[in-house]
Amino acid sequence: MQNIIEVKHLTKKYKEQKAVDDLSLEVEEGTILGLLGPNGSGKTTTINCILSLLNYQKGTIKILGQQMTPKSYDLKKEIGVVFQEVAVFDELNVYDNIDFFCGLYIKEKNKRKQYVEEAIRFVGLENYQKYLPKKLSGGLLRRLNIACGIVHKPKIIFFDEPTVAVDPQSRNNILDGIKKLKDQGATIIYTTHYMEEVEILCDQIIILDQGKILASGTSDELKTYAKIEEKISVEIYEFANNLLEQIKKLKNVESVEYQNHLLKVLYKKGKNNLMELINFLKQEKVSYHKIFSERPTLNDVFLELTGKELRD
Amino acid sequence: MFYHNFSYNLKIITKNRALLFWTFAFPLILGTLFFMAFKDIEKNEKLDKIRIAIIETDSWQKDFFLKEAWQSLSDVNQKDSVFHITYETEQTAKQLLKENQIEAYILYENEPEIFIKENGVESTIIKYTVEEISIQYQMNQQIIMSQIKNQESNLELSKIIEETERKIKEFEHQNQANIMDNSSKNMSYTMIEYYSLIAMTCLYGGIIAMVSMNQILANMSQKGKRISISSTKKSTLILINIASSFLLETIGLLLLFAYTILFLKIDYGPKFFYIIVLSFFGIIGGLSLGIFVSSVCKTNENTKTGIILSLSMFGSFLSGMMGITMKYIVDKNIPLLNQINPINMITDGLYALYYYEDMTRYYQNLISIILFSLILISISITMLRRQTYDSI
Numbered sequence: 001m002q003n004i005i006e007v008k009h010l011t012k013k014y015k016e017q018k019a020v021d022d023l024s025l026e027v028e029e030g031t032i033l034g035l036l037g038p039n040g041s042g043k044t045t046t047i048n049c050i051l052s053l054l055n056y057q058k059g060t061i062k063i064l065g066q067q068m069t070p071k072s073y074d075l076k077k078e079i080g081v082v083f084q085e086v087a088v089f090d091e092l093n094v095y096d097n098i099d100f101f102c103g104l105y106i107k108e109k110n111k112r113k114q115y116v117e118e119a120i121r122f123v124g125l126e127n128y129q130k131y132l133p134k135k136l137s138g139g140l141l142r143r144l145n146i147a148c149g150i151v152h153k154p155k156i157i158f159f160d161e162p163t164v165a166v167d168p169q170s171r172n173n174i175l176d177g178i179k180k181l182k183d184q185g186a187t188i189i190y191t192t193h194y195m196e197e198v199e200i201l202c203d204q205i206i207i208l209d210q211g212k213i214l215a216s217g218t219s220d221e222l223k224t225y226a227k228i229e230e231k232i233s234v235e236i237y238e239f240a241n242n243l244l245e246q247i248k249k250l251k252n253v254e255s256v257e258y259q260n261h262l263l264k265v266l267y268k269k270g271k272n273n274l275m276e277l278i279n280f281l282k283q284e285k286v287s288y289h290k291i292f293s294e295r296p297t298l299n300d301v302f303l304e305l306t307g308k309e310l311r312d
Numbered sequence: 313m314f315y316h317n318f319s320y321n322l323k324i325i326t327k328n329r330a331l332l333f334w335t336f337a338f339p340l341i342l343g344t345l346f347f348m349a350f351k352d353i354e355k356n357e358k359l360d361k362i363r364i365a366i367i368e369t370d371s372w373q374k375d376f377f378l379k380e381a382w383q384s385l386s387d388v389n390q391k392d393s394v395f396h397i398t399y400e401t402e403q404t405a406k407q408l409l410k411e412n413q414i415e416a417y418i419l420y421e422n423e424p425e426i427f428i429k430e431n432g433v434e435s436t437i438i439k440y441t442v443e444e445i446s447i448q449y450q451m452n453q454q455i456i457m458s459q460i461k462n463q464e465s466n467l468e469l470s471k472i473i474e475e476t477e478r479k480i481k482e483f484e485h486q487n488q489a490n491i492m493d494n495s496s497k498n499m500s501y502t503m504i505e506y507y508s509l510i511a512m513t514c515l516y517g518g519i520i521a522m523v524s525m526n527q528i529l530a531n532m533s534q535k536g537k538r539i540s541i542s543s544t545k546k547s548t549l550i551l552i553n554i555a556s557s558f559l560l561e562t563i564g565l566l567l568l569f570a571y572t573i574l575f576l577k578i579d580y581g582p583k584f585f586y587i588i589v590l591s592f593f594g595i596i597g598g599l600s601l602g603i604f605v606s607s608v609c610k611t612n613e614n615t616k617t618g619i620i621l622s623l624s625m626f627g628s629f630l631s632g633m634m635g636i637t638m639k640y641i642v643d644k645n646i647p648l649l650n651q652i653n654p655i656n657m658i659t660d661g662l663y664a665l666y667y668y669e670d671m672t673r674y675y676q677n678l679i680s681i682i683l684f685s686l687i688l689i690s691i692s693i694t695m696l697r698r699q700t701y702d703s704i
Contacts, residue, residue, distance in 0.1 A: 051541050053530050055700040077543040087534035091327035103316040104542035
């Protein structure tokens with residue numbers, strides 16, 4: 001598969017502060033690349049540089065093999081963007097908003113009409129076509145925002161934190177929609193600080209912090225950065241703290257802690273750890289309630305790499 | 313594509329209630345308030361005869377031309393004339409001025425000197441008339457003498473005098489309109505308020521241009537970001553916005569004219585075409601101001617609206633909307649302020665049309681507003697040509 005986007009050594013400074021620091025990335029055709037990082041890590045700045053909205057000090061940006069500049073109107077035809085903030089006209093109804101943005105790309109009236117109707121169906125706004133944006137709920141408004149960004153059927157779509165402050169149901173709708181766009185052949189760049197979303201959606205993930213790439217790869221590849229391989233949590237109401245030392249001596253245990261009636265045991269490797277822990281608790285006559293066993297998350301990877309949580 | 317975006321732009325602007333109020337409704341409301349406030353004053357404030365005295369100095373007595381010129385302006389000869397002239401000694405004139413029996417007296421020695429008690433409409437008219445007579449006096453003196461010389465170099469002295477008198481009469485006949493109260497038919501003391509209102513409406517139109525332009529600038533709005541990354545050229549987008557803003561501003565102004573003429577029965581006089589021409593360029597001035605504020609000021613839309621409203625209101629105030637005295641005070645003490653005040657450029661141009669036959673002042677103001685527009689548009693284009701930003 002060919003690379004749709006190639007960014008090399010991108011550096012963007014705001015005065016003396018580096019917002020993006022020597023960032024390079026490639027996005028293959030038909031894949032979803034996730035840019036994961038906390039607020040202020042440089043995700044949106046990177047996208048704005050790729051879109052030629054922001055100037056930058058160093059680096060090259062190629063889209064579909066061509067240098068991306070503000071006047072690359074042919075390239076811009078192939079790009080759609082869904083911003084974090086809803087960018088629609090309050091004065092226009094749902095249909096007119098989508099038609100307006102479609103009109104910036106598509107000249108032919110009939111083709112435009114067809115595209116608008118398809119976009120409305122895609123986001124499920126068929127029953128709200130005559131509604132003004134202020135009459136729509138937050139979730140529906142987000143759907144309208146997405147429709148305006150994808151109505152011209154772009155090959156490359158940027159989603160910049162589209163699920164921020166969205167209810168769970170709408171969030172699932174948005175994520176399903178993004179999967180559908182990928183299935184239809186679009187290449188997607190998705191920024192978020194929600195690790196679960198990139199795990200569900202993305203083929204490739206880049207973890208960013210302070211404008212730098214900390215790690216990149218598939219979700220599984222990234223998890224190898226974490227020291228631990230399994231995390232077991234046990235709900236216990238009565239627990240003697242002297243048992244902590246004994247648990248720490250069990251096979252593969254990296255660390256152990258007991259807080260708020262929850263015993264957390266982290267393992268370096270992961271085989272039969274759960275059985276051994278249950279046996280130990282039975283042996284010590286500790287009564288337990290719920291038990292969870294988890295694989296390490298991207299948050300653990302981020303914690304490992306930066307010493308802080310993703311949402312700090 | 314042009315029509316598609318143009319029609320949506322019109323739709324967006326015409327559904328913005330705040331914008332419609334400031335650009336369409338507010339001038340009509342203000343016009344109505346002026347009408348209600350001034351209709352009675354109008355009746356009482358028909359411009360009275362301006363009472364002046366001319367000092368009978370030797371220079372005056374000997375100057376046939378000056379005597380003829382002033383006599384032709386006196387209400388003794390012309391009922392429509394604005395001047396009631398008496399001929400006094402300097403001492404008597406001083407006394408009359410002190411007792412408010414006259415508005416001014418004129419002393420002709422080497423140069424004409426005007427003595428007034430206070431600034432106002434009357435003093436401006438007197439000053440203008442004296443200057444006008446002096447200019448034409450000098451011009452015609454040269455013309456007459458050269459014509460006489462060219463015609464017959466051997467004329468007798470009596471014939472020269474005779475010929476001079478004939479030329480002066482001819483000149484007076486031709487130029488009488490210049491120094492007469494030629495606008496008496498439409499003379500209205502409160503017209504200046506309506507002129508300011510027209511000028512203010514032109515500038516208020518700038519809000520439309522500003523709002524419209526904000527929508528396509530990536531550093532000003534989220535919609536601007538989305539539009540900026542589209543495949544439509546920025547120059548096309550700017551052109552569409554300017555065209556739709558201009559159309560709406562023109563409609564707003566025509567609405568004001570229609571309303572004031574048809575409902576308030578305002579008589580704009582026989583030079584209505586020139587009023588329309590100056591207003592047309594006033595709209596362009598307003599448009600330029602809107603684009604300038606939009607492209608230069610990095611602040612939110614409400615603040616930008618506030619900037620345009622404040623500039624327009626303040627400019628209107630300085631150019632006499634709340635009372636003509638303010639215009640005279642500024643013109644006299646800080647003339648530069650009114651020279652760079654776009655509202656005053658329009659108001660003064662219309663004022664000149666109304667009060668003077670001579671079009672020089674009108675064209676000066678017309679050129680000023682065109683220059684004002686060109687300067688603002690040049691700066692704005694420099695800003696708008698930027699395709700990328702340091703931060704958004």
